[in-house]
Amino acid sequence: MIADPLKTHAAAAATESPLRRVAPVHARHEFVLEVNNFSVDYGVGEDMVRAVNDVTLKLRRSQVLGIAGESGSGKSTLVYAMTRLLRAPGVISGGDVTLNLANEGDLDDVTPLSLVTASERELRNIRWSHVSIVLQSALSALNPVLRVGREFNEVLKTHRKGMTRSQRHDRSVELLKMVGLNEDRLARFPHELSGGQRQRIMIALALALDPELVIMDEPTTALDVVTQREIINELNDLRSRYGFAMIFITHDLSLLIELADEIVVMYAGAIVERAGASDLYEAPRHPYTFGLLNSFPPLHGERRELAGIPGSPPDLAELPKGCSFAPRCPFVMPRCRLEAPPLTNIDGLDRSVACWLHIGGPSVRVPVELSREMSPLRTRFTALEDRA
Amino acid sequence: MSVSTSPAQLSARHLTRHFATRVPGKLFQARRVVRAVDDASLDLVRGQVTAVVGESGSGKSVLARMLARIITPTSGELVLEGTSIPSRAKRTLAYASKVQLVLQDPYASNNPVHRVRHSLERPLLIHGAAKHEVDDLARAALSRVSLDPPERFLDRYPHELSGGQLQRVSIARALCVKPDVLLADEPISMLDVSVRLGILNLLKGLCENEHLAILYITHDIASARYLADEIIVMYAGQIVERSRGTALVDQPTHPYTQLLIASVPDPSDPTSMASRSDEHSSFAVPEIGCRFAPRCPFAMDVCRHSDPPDFIVGEGHTSRCWLYANEPEAVVEMALPERRREGGNDEDMKMSN
Numbered sequence: 022m023i024a025d026p027l028k029t030h031a032a033a034a035a036t037e038s039p040l041r042r043v044a045p046v047h048a049r050h051e052f053v054l055e056v057n058n059f060s061v062d063y064g065v066g067e068d069m070v071r072a073v074n075d076v077t078l079k080l081r082r083s084q085v086l087g088i089a090g091e092s093g094s095g096k097s098t099l100v101y102a103m104t105r106l107l108r109a110p111g112v113i114s115g116g117d118v119t120l121n122l123a124n125e126g127d128l129d130d131v132t133p134l135s136l137v138t139a140s141e142r143e144l145r146n147i148r149w150s151h152v153s154i155v156l157q158s159a160l161s162a163l164n165p166v167l168r169v170g171r172e173f174n175e176v177l178k179t180h181r182k183g184m185t186r187s188q189r190h191d192r193s194v195e196l197l198k199m200v201g202l203n204e205d206r207l208a209r210f211p212h213e214l215s216g217g218q219r220q221r222i223m224i225a226l227a228l229a230l231d232p233e234l235v236i237m238d239e240p241t242t243a244l245d246v247v248t249q250r251e252i253i254n255e256l257n258d259l260r261s262r263y264g265f266a267m268i269f270i271t272h273d274l275s276l277l278i279e280l281a282d283e284i285v286v287m288y289a290g291a292i293v294e295r296a297g298a299s300d301l302y303e304a305p306r307h308p309y310t311f312g313l314l315n316s317f318p319p320l321h322g323e324r325r326e327l328a329g330i331p332g333s334p335p336d337l338a339e340l341p342k343g344c345s346f347a348p349r350c351p352f353v354m355p356r357c358r359l360e361a362p363p364l365t366n367i368d369g370l371d372r373s374v375a376c377w378l379h380i381g382g383p384s385v386r387v388p389v390e391l392s393r394e395m396s397p398l399r400t401r402f403t404a405l406e407d408r409a
Numbered sequence: 410m411s412v413s414t415s416p417a418q419l420s421a422r423h424l425t426r427h428f429a430t431r432v433p434g435k436l437f438q439a440r441r442v443v444r445a446v447d448d449a450s451l452d453l454v455r456g457q458v459t460a461v462v463g464e465s466g467s468g469k470s471v472l473a474r475m476l477a478r479i480i481t482p483t484s485g486e487l488v489l490e491g492t493s494i495p496s497r498a499k500r501t502l503a504y505a506s507k508v509q510l511v512l513q514d515p516y517a518s519n520n521p522v523h524r525v526r527h528s529l530e531r532p533l534l535i536h537g538a539a540k541h542e543v544d545d546l547a548r549a550a551l552s553r554v555s556l557d558p559p560e561r562f563l564d565r566y567p568h569e570l571s572g573g574q575l576q577r578v579s580i581a582r583a584l585c586v587k588p589d590v591l592l593a594d595e596p597i598s599m600l601d602v603s604v605r606l607g608i609l610n611l612l613k614g615l616c617e618n619e620h621l622a623i624l625y626i627t628h629d630i631a632s633a634r635y636l637a638d639e640i641i642v643m644y645a646g647q648i649v650e651r652s653r654g655t656a657l658v659d660q661p662t663h664p665y666t667q668l669l670i671a672s673v674p675d676p677s678d679p680t681s682m683a684s685r686s687d688e689h690s691s692f693a694v695p696e697i698g699c700r701f702a703p704r705c706p707f708a709m710d711v712c713r714h715s716d717p718p719d720f721i722v723g724e725g726h727t728s729r730c731w732l733y734a735n736e737p738e739a740v741v742e743m744a745l746p747e748r749r750r751e752g753g754n755d756e757d758m759k760m761s762n
Contacts, residue, residue, distance in 0.1 A: 091601040092572075216465075245464035245628060250672035272602050278676040302676045316602050318609075318635035320658060320675055327635070329606025333571040349603075 050121045050131040053234055053266045054080040054103075059116035061095070061102040070337045072098040074290040075116070077364070080234070083264045087281030087298065089274045089313070091334050095290035096270045100236050104152060105136055105144055113137055122151055123233065150180055153227040157239040159219035163211040169222055170207030176229050196225040200255055217248035221255065228259065236268045241276070253280055274313050278302045286310050289335045289345035292364055296372035304393040306367065306374040308350045311390055344377070352378060352388050416491070417452035418622040419508060419590045424449045424475050424485035426468075444694075445471045447646045448485070453590050453622035458612065460625045460637035462669070468646040469626045473594045476624065477510040490589075506536050509583035513595040515575035519567040525551075526563045528582050536586045550585035553619075554578070554611060573604030580611065591615070592624045597632065609636050630669055634658040639725075642666050645700040653725030662728040664705045699731065707732060 061073035073095040080086045090096040101107040103118040118136040134143065156162045163172065173193035177184055184192070194204040200221040211219055220240055227235050237256075241249040257280070260267060271277055277284050278298050286294045286301075286309065294307040305311040312330035332349040335341075341348055347357040356377050364375040374380070378387050428443045446468040453459055453476075463469040474480040476487065478500040487494045489507060512518040519528055529547035538546055551559035554577040567575055576596060583591060593612060597605040613636055616623050627633050633640050634655050641651045642663065650663040661667045694700045695713070702712040711731050720733035 091603060246630075247464060247668060247672045250674075253674075273674065274602070275676050276674040279674050313602060316606050318606075318631045319677065320631050320634065320670065320673060321677065324635065324655065326610070327606050329610070330603035331607070333573055333604065334601055 050123070050133075051081050052079045053082045053121055054078070054268075055119045055121070056103060057117050057119075059099070059103065059118060060114045061098050061107065062112045062114045063098075064110045065112065068338075071114075072111070072290050072337060073102060076287075076292055077116075078285065078292075080266055080268065081282075082233070082266055083260070084283065085260070085267045085269055085281045087277035087284040088268060088270045088287060089272065089277050089284055090270075090287035091272055093289075093334055093337060094287040096287050097238055098290075099287070100154070100238060100268060100270060103136060104148070104154065104236065105139070106154070120147065120152065120234070122147065149176065149227075149232065150230040151232050152234045152236065153230070153232040154236040154238065155220075155223045155227045155240045157242055159216065159223045159240075159243075160211060162223055163219060165211055167210075168207065169209055169211065169214075172222075172226060173207070173229060176226060180230050192229070196229055197222075199228065199259060200225045201251075215248075216244050217252065220244060220248075220252055224252070224256070224259075228263070228265070231263065232265055234266045234268070236270075238270045239272070240269075242271065242273075249276070256280070274310075275317050286313070289340060290337060291345070291375065292373075293346065293376070294372070294374045295364070296374075300372060306372070306379055306391055307346075307376050308352050308378070308391065309346050312349075312351075344375075352391070354378075354381075354385070356381060417454050417488070418490060419453040419476065420488040421449055421451050421472075421476060422486045422488060424472065424487070425483045426471055426475060426480060427483045444646045446475065446482075449643075449648055450485075451624075451641060451648075453624055454638075455589065455622045456616060456620040457638040458616050458623045458625050458636050459639045459641065460627060460633035461641045461643060462627055462630045462633045463643035464628055464669075466645070467643040469643050470594055472643070473510065473592045473624060473626050476590075477508055477592055478504060479510070502536065506586045507588055508590040508592065509586065509588040510592045510594065511576075511579050511583050511596050514599045515572055515579050516567065516599075518579055519575055521567050524564050524566055525570075525578050528578065529563075529585055532582060532586050546585055550581040551578075553584055553615075554581045556581065571604070572600045573607060576600060576608055577611065580608075580615075584615070588621070590622045590624070592626070594626045595628070596625070598628065605632070612636065629673075630658060631673060642669070645694045647700060647729065648719075649701065649729045651727055652723070656723055656726045660723070660726075662722045662726070662733060663701075663730045664707055664732075665701045666728075668704075699729075 056076060056078040059073060059076045060071060063070045063072050076099060078086070088096045088099070098107065098111065102111060102113050107113075116137070120134045120136055121131045122134060124130040124132060134147065136144070139147075163169070170190075170193060173196065174189055177189040177192055181189075193207055197204055197206055202218060202221055202225070206214065206218065206222070214222070224240070241252050244252065253276070256267070269277065269281060274284075274286075278301065281298045284296060284298050284301050285292045286307065288309050294301065294305070294310045296306070301310060302314065305314055309330070315327055316329045318327060330349055335345050335348075341358070343359050343361055344350070344357040345361070347353050350357065354377060360377075362375045362377045362380060364373050365380040366373045367379050378385055378391060424446060425444075425448055426446045428445055429440045430443055431440060449468075449472055451459060461469045461472060471480060475482050478487070482496045484496065486496055489504065494504070526547060529550055530543045533543045533546050534540070547563065548559040551557075551562055556562045556574065556577050562570070562574070562578070567578075570578065580591075580593075580596070591612075596612070597608050600608065609632060612623055612625065615621050625633065625636055639651065639653055640655070640657045642649050642657065642665065644665045650657055650661070650666045657666060658670060661670055693703070695702060697716070698714050699705070699708070699712040699717055702708045705712065709731060717729050717731045717734070719727040719729050722728045722733050
């Protein structure tokens, strides 16, 4: 289903029930994943297109990192490349990805592994058992001619060699229960299940070997809003119980704000803003983030005209010189068209932005929309007022 | 049932469509009927946007296709400009020139091997435009959807355009035969977030400036609130709640609408619903009684035995729920809008089987 190597190689056979750890946040190696100056190209030579450009990320244990971006922003390419699932013509052209694996759940005993240079054999050891991935389309990720139980059985058989048939069955039932499904689903074929049920099965499969990091690539995009809500609640619940870290990719920024601890916003292959979820919502700094937040019609308050973001998403093959958002930016300055702004820390270490408005020096006047105070109480209050 | 005051351009009267399917796994047994749309009535009025909100499988797309007469209704009738159209009659060119449909996926609904020019000129020729004027008409259609200058787009292939631009082409293609009614079936759900509002504002502009009657089908209730003059919520083939203006979103009365609204990710709402429910999706739609009853936190005995009619809950606002019957269970009735206002959905909306 996800990729052949995931199924075909044995991981260290740990037979005890593997759902156990809740990681303390400040361990010696607090980051489970570190991505440094990572770049990915499609193709080589003249037709080369840079899909991911110099991305640096850090993911703490048990945290949710949200990656928001539109199609073509490089968010999916980024995670496929850093898990080495990207196929040709995708090429990793620079940077490094380090996975800090805790040995036997002991956070003081951490083995760093560079995913960029890891051999196929090393990758097989970490895939699924340490890093698992849930794909957008659950229908195409599940084999249509296999009963659901077979998928569970195969994973456990391959990665947990010591388990007996009945142990594997018990574990499958336990996993289904975790995601709120009845055990009779094991005998069903994927087409007999609804979209939400299939996605729950994908999540259960991803958690089957108790990974430290789960990557979700738009897991709820194809689902109804009620089902999406259920899946999100389910994920929150599972995460607080089992303490895995999560990378959640979506184009739906308002969903991320509810779910994620930290959000990075990508545009044209690069990170344009990184901030804590509530800071990003209350005080966006990058004009693109601001535009995205204003692209969702509100459920409360007065109906007013919203503008969205003018223009079209960029063509990666013909990116403008300077800032790639400049052609659509309402606050564009001459400098933006000449020089690309680097991602720079502002307002302390916890957030950074790539925009000349904020990092262009004291002479640049920051528009009032992008210089909002971060004050959770005040915005809460206004939000409540709006509704009354 | 309809609440409009001005004469409708296109009306649906008790439209119903049932599909016969097999019971899974039982090849030779009795067929089961899926009631895709049951007794749906609505009026599409010039200069107004009517939004139909529902999850997948609620019958909203079947409704749109019946209005476009691509699917033949099982029963019910369509009334175009006051003239009733027999449900079994063949779809005619004349009807198609009045009522046009825009589909969800612009990449799938535009032929990849033809240029934009072809997509625009072909319907014009079919609908009787003279050869020498089609070029001008196609350009005019592109300008109407703000694809300026038209020369830049006429000779492009679909893959050369972005999703938002291509959806504008789809709308231009629908508009070029000068319809009075535009049916838009999830026109923005396949598009990037940043260009969605552009399409919504375009539809709004067409409605206000050119007095089109627009049916906007969506699963996104916030966008319905943004755009619509009338909002209709469908569940399992039935219209369960409808209101003029935004009353339905601001003061939802039907438990399903409340669930729908509570499920929308809403960063401005600190009390987001935190319910844990086990596979609602497997709830079968009951044969008798209210179709939402198995999922409804307020289900009463009456709900399981008889299908509720529409009850008036406000001005131009009806709700298909027994909670609003005139006498019974008045306590619950009073409590419902209160709960929403307090945002205290956590306990109340907890879904239990």
